[in-house]
Amino acid sequence: MKPRINIITIGVDDLERAFAFYRALFDLSDQQIGAGDEHVAFFLDADLSFVLFGRDQIANTTGAATATGGTPQFILSHTASTKHDVDAILERVLVAGGTITTHAEQSEWGYSAYFSDTEGNLWEVLAPTATH
Known part of the structure; x- marks a missing residue:
C-alpha cells in the first residue's frame, strides 16, 4: 500500500453546531459541501475530504467504544x-x-x-x- 490520506473524519457531539462552525471557518462553495442524516463532508480538493460524523455513529460503524470529546490523540x-x-x-x-x-x-x-x-x-x- 502506498500511504495516502484522502479523508479525515472527526467525531462530534452536535453535528449542526460543528457544521455551523466549519461552514463559518472554511471558505467553500455550497458545491463543495455534502450532507447526510449523520454526517457532513467538506470536499477540500479533488483528493481530500474533511468529514464530521457523530461520535456515537463512529462507534456504531467501527465497533469501537463510544469516543469522548476532543481529539487529544492528534492535532x-x-x-x-x-x-x-x-x-x-x-x-x-x-x-x-x-x-x-x-x-x-x-x-x-x-x-x-x-x-x-x-x-x-x-x-x-x-x-x-x-x-x-
Whole structure:
C-alpha cells in the first residue's frame, strides 16, 4: 500500500453546531459541501475530504467504544502563508464559536497558535519560518 490520506473524519457531539462552525471557518462553495442524516463532508480538493460524523455513529460503524470529546490523540494542522493569515484565521475561529487555546507566538518552527472547534477537536495554525 502506498500511504495516502484522502479523508479525515472527526467525531462530534452536535453535528449542526460543528457544521455551523466549519461552514463559518472554511471558505467553500455550497458545491463543495455534502450532507447526510449523520454526517457532513467538506470536499477540500479533488483528493481530500474533511468529514464530521457523530461520535456515537463512529462507534456504531467501527465497533469501537463510544469516543469522548476532543481529539487529544492528534492535532489537525493548517499551514498558513503569513503571520497575518494566522491572525485572520484565529479571528474567524472566534467568530465561528471556537476557542483559542494558545495565542499566536513566534517559535523556531514559525508563527503558530492552537484552537479548538466547538466539539473540542484541536487544531494548529502555523506560518512556517522562512528558510533560505
